[in-house]
Amino acid sequence: MADLMIDPATELSQFQDQFAAFLLHRGDFAGEDAGLRIYRNNVMMSLTRALAAQYPATKSLVGEQFFNALARDYVLAHPPEDPSLTFYGDTLSTFIAQHHACRALAWLPDVARLEFLCQQVLHAADDKSAGLERLVEIEAEQFDDLFLPLPPGAMLMQSRWPVHLIREEALRSDPNQVAMEDGEHYFLLVRREEVTVNVTALPEPQWQFLQHLNRGESLSQAWDKLQQDYILADEALVSLLSQTMRILS
């Protein structure tokens, strides 16, 4: 492993330290040159473009100029650490929530959070387990031991804003206004079907039931909690259970 013990004081390392610091606006580089600026622009442009590709609705909502300025601040504060940019920008939602220029856009962090969940779901592992087929053969007594987390290509999110509708409209070429109502809560399921991701709003009891299951509670525990927390008619319970199983299959 001798080649790992490279002397950090090599001229190459010194040059790379200075050059990289210059690229990330963390230091100067001797001999200001047009070439230097081209590299700095290229790094910024490629990373801004990568963020724009992850966050198309966020970009469309704030406009290109605003988004590029935001992306630039983000890139400088959080340069990527993985040469694969598939999940670059995982903390953009938190960054937006703390960014002074976004203060008036209270719903924007949740739109960004939803967009990132869509990326995660799109690229999640392919689920090869046959959850529902197993279930048919299971007797009610065994429900205590049955654990049914969401498949990798599905995630849950809740928001005070109808971010699923905001995202949908933002991605249209001719978006409509989305009505926002105070005090509302939206319970969302982000799910990959075939090769696309769909976001749907679920009734609160069903979402909570899925959330319990996904947090590692057994089917019977989740079922008990559901009946403690919500008063539902038998019919509603049956339909909720069958819809849930469809989601889990």
Place this chain on the structure above:
Amino acid sequence: MNPVTVSAGIGLKPQHFADVLNGDPAIGWFEIHPENYLMAGGPMHHYLSAVRDRYPLSFHSVGMSLGSGNGIDIRHIERLKGLIARYQPALVSDHLSWSRWNQFALNDLLPMPYTEEALQIMVNNVDRVQSILGRSIAIENPSSYLLPGQPEMSEWEFLVELARRSGASILLDVNNIYVSARNHGWSSEEYIRSIPAGLVSEMHLAGHKTEQLTDRKILIDDHGSRISEAVWRLYAIALQHLGPFPTLIEWDTDVPIFDVLLEEAGRIDACLQSSRSDSSREKRYG
């Protein structure tokens, strides 16, 4: 593993998955950036697997950072190894450049100082990558806009020496030669004539753009337009000097409809055809 034949290949973009899978185009092979396929599952793997069933693949990495002064990122190379095991590409390559600094991945092909010290560090890095991957890789000459430090040798001397000492082959990017030669005042032809054919395994062609600075023009390798006529002429010289090699058309920004890439690929195949009748050499790689 399906070998890549001496033919035109196309850089595969997600917007062309359907064209490729529904149209069955007569293309020799496809090249991808493996960094775009390191996710666990989903459509990227779904489509790449389908393409892999019909065409040979080449993996052109942009993230090994072979020129890093503080060694390679073994975790990343191990991930690439897993992807290589899954898809069995005929060719694996990266660049004569660096992109990693401390924990950061700068997502660009940054310039190397052409010094003996940098050369030896890069040879060590390439050695290590090749021993982890269990195969030799090809190294591509980059486009550059700056020559750092006090060069002790030319870029082509650095490239040839790197290949000789590490056992890697050369991926000769003819557009990059043109861009760098114009930016630094080198002779593109001298560059090409200094490359031994026995070290080359693949060639690349792409478009570039010209940017007007206050005092001069600079060429930028943006892979965003058709291959320029000057680069086609240089390609003909490269084929004449080196013989025919698998050649890729790369187009990464403002990606056009697939037919435009097919046209460029057709022109590459015509060049390869006439080069083949010149040299009557037939080679297979991978």
